[in-house]
Amino acid sequence: MFKVPNQFRITKGYFSSDDSCGNNGAFQIPRGNNGKYFFVIASDGEGWEHVSVSLPNRTPTWEEMCLIKNIFWDSDDCVVQYHPPKSEYVNNCNNCLHLWRPVNKNLETPNSILVGLK
Numbered sequence: 001m002f003k004v005p006n007q008f009r010i011t012k013g014y015f016s017s018d019d020s021c022g023n024n025g026a027f028q029i030p031r032g033n034n035g036k037y038f039f040v041i042a043s044d045g046e047g048w049e050h051v052s053v054s055l056p057n058r059t060p061t062w063e064e065m066c067l068i069k070n071i072f073w074d075s076d077d078c079v080v081q082y083h084p085p086k087s088e089y090v091n092n093c094n095n096c097l098h099l100w101r102p103v104n105k106n107l108e109t110p111n112s113i114l115v116g117l118k
Helices: 062-072
Strands: 025-030 037-043 048-054 096-102
Touching: 037 062, 048 062, 062 096
Parallel strands: none
Antiparallel strands: 025 037, 037 048, 048 096
């Protein structure tokens, strides 16, 4: 189930939103106790749940994307990072990755044995 961490919602400035925006808004998610944050934008329109994750100086790692995934979705939910055709590339923010999940549809996944042994 898609959910947003309201305690991290940006409520002032250019990216501000409030509870009336539902699952749509911008969030600053702490990266430990070092005063650094992930900048996350969440939305749930057009039949998709979506989260973009960015850092100021580098692209998020797999582990960091897993952390964000588990903040915005349940652990049993399947979400994807798409690699679209090059003709469909959009890059409005450097160092940004996206997570997607269709609303009210289950994503088909390959059998785990195709990846390796559990």
